Amino acid sequence: MKPLPRYWALHHETATLPEGAVPLSASGSSDLSQEDAERDARERFAALVAAGGPRKLRERGEYYPDRRRPEELLEEIFSPEGALIAAITRNRYGAAVLNTDAMLIADVDLPTEPADQSSAGSGGLLGRLFGRGRTGSVDANEEDPDLRGEPGHGRRGEEHRQALAKIGQFCADHPDLGVRTYRTRNGFRLLVTGTGADPGSPQSQALLSDLGSDELYTLLCRVHDTYRARLSPKPWRLGLAAPATYGQRAVGTKQWLKWVADYDAASADVAVCRFIGSAGPAPSDVEQQVIELHDRAVRHESGLRLA
Known part of the structure; x- marks a missing residue:
C-alpha cells in the first residue's frame, strides 16, 4: 500500500468567489516533509477556488476528498x-x-x-x-x-x-x-x-x-x-x-x-x-x-x- 502521510498543513486564505469574499481553508499532506505538505495544501486550495468553492463542489459530491482530515x-x-x-x-x-x-x-x-x-x-x-x-x-x-x-x-x-x-x-x-x-x-x-x-x-x-x-x-x-x-x-x-x-x-x-x-x-x-x-x-x-x-x-x- 502507499505510505500514509506523516506531515500535515492547513492553508487559510480569503478567496473571491461569485458569492463574494469567502474565508477558506484546505488541508495538505505528505509522507516526505512539512514543506511538501504545505505545497499540497496550497495546490488543494487553488483547486478549490478554481472549482468555484465548496458550494459548487458539494453540489457535485466532490468536496469531501479535498477536506481529508489529518490523522496522527x-x-x-x-x-x-x-x-x-x-x-x-x-x-x-x-x-x-x-x-x-x-x-x-x-x-x-x-x-x-x-x-x-x-x-x-x-x-x-x-x-x-x-x-x-x-x-x-x-x-x-x-x-x-x-x-x-x-x-x-x-x-x-x-x-x-x-x-x-x-x-x-x-x-x-x-x-x-x-x-x-x-x-x-x-x-x-x-x-x-x-x-x-x-x-x-x-x-x-x-x-x-x-x-x-x-x-x-x-x-x-x-x-x-x-x-x-x-x-x-x-x-x-x-x-x-x-x-x-x-x-x-x-x-x-x-x-x-x-x-x-x-x-x-x-x-x-x-x-x-x-x-x-x-x-x-x-x-x-x-x-x-x-x-x-x-x-x-x-x-x-x-x-x-x-x-
Missing part, C-alpha cells in the same frame, strides 16, 4: 519481505484505526439506532463523520445486549438476524472469498480476503454495496485509499469527551498526552468487536498477518463489553 500516524506494519501492508492512525476523535489494502473491510450498521446512539446534535452523515455526541458511561447500560454483541429482542434482534442472513448469502454468492464476521457495538464488521480489490475501485464499491456498508464508510475508503477498521473504543462510550484537538497538531502537548493516558486507561476493560465465525478459503500469509493484528487489538474473543 502511530505505526506502520510490514510483511516479512519488507512491503508496507498496513498502518495504524489515530482519528479525529482519538480512536486507533487500522488502514490497509491487503483485504477488504466492511462495516455494516444495524438500521435501528441503539439507545446510547452518540451522534445527537449533528445527525446523519456529518454527525457520524465528525464524531460529536453525548458522553455516557459504559456501565450505565450494563444489560444492553449491544454491549455483549448479542441480538437482543424486538426490532433490534430481528435486524441482527436479518443482517447475519444477508452475510450468509454473500458468502454463498462468493465461495471464492474468505469472510470473517464480527459483531460490533452497533452492527457487524467483515474482513473479506481474496478480493484483490483496491479501495475505491468499482469492484470494491460493488462488494461494499452488496454487504450493505454505509455511505460514510465507503466514502472514507475512497478518500483515504485504504480500507479502515476502528481498533479502539469510541471515547464517549467510555464516559470521555472526544478531544478538542486531533492529529499531529496536538501531539506532544500536555493536554493531548493526558487525554491519551485517560483514554488508554478507560479502554482497558472493553473490546471493540466479538468474533462470530468465518467462511470460505483461508487467507494469504499477508492477509493473515493483518487479521492477527486486528484481532489482538479489538480483543475479539475476550468476552469484554463492546465499546
Whole structure:
C-alpha cells in the first residue's frame, strides 16, 4: 500500500468567489516533509477556488476528498519481505484505526439506532463523520445486549438476524472469498480476503454495496485509499469527551498526552468487536498477518463489553 502521510498543513486564505469574499481553508499532506505538505495544501486550495468553492463542489459530491482530515500516524506494519501492508492512525476523535489494502473491510450498521446512539446534535452523515455526541458511561447500560454483541429482542434482534442472513448469502454468492464476521457495538464488521480489490475501485464499491456498508464508510475508503477498521473504543462510550484537538497538531502537548493516558486507561476493560465465525478459503500469509493484528487489538474473543 502507499505510505500514509506523516506531515500535515492547513492553508487559510480569503478567496473571491461569485458569492463574494469567502474565508477558506484546505488541508495538505505528505509522507516526505512539512514543506511538501504545505505545497499540497496550497495546490488543494487553488483547486478549490478554481472549482468555484465548496458550494459548487458539494453540489457535485466532490468536496469531501479535498477536506481529508489529518490523522496522527502511530505505526506502520510490514510483511516479512519488507512491503508496507498496513498502518495504524489515530482519528479525529482519538480512536486507533487500522488502514490497509491487503483485504477488504466492511462495516455494516444495524438500521435501528441503539439507545446510547452518540451522534445527537449533528445527525446523519456529518454527525457520524465528525464524531460529536453525548458522553455516557459504559456501565450505565450494563444489560444492553449491544454491549455483549448479542441480538437482543424486538426490532433490534430481528435486524441482527436479518443482517447475519444477508452475510450468509454473500458468502454463498462468493465461495471464492474468505469472510470473517464480527459483531460490533452497533452492527457487524467483515474482513473479506481474496478480493484483490483496491479501495475505491468499482469492484470494491460493488462488494461494499452488496454487504450493505454505509455511505460514510465507503466514502472514507475512497478518500483515504485504504480500507479502515476502528481498533479502539469510541471515547464517549467510555464516559470521555472526544478531544478538542486531533492529529499531529496536538501531539506532544500536555493536554493531548493526558487525554491519551485517560483514554488508554478507560479502554482497558472493553473490546471493540466479538468474533462470530468465518467462511470460505483461508487467507494469504499477508492477509493473515493483518487479521492477527486486528484481532489482538479489538480483543475479539475476550468476552469484554463492546465499546
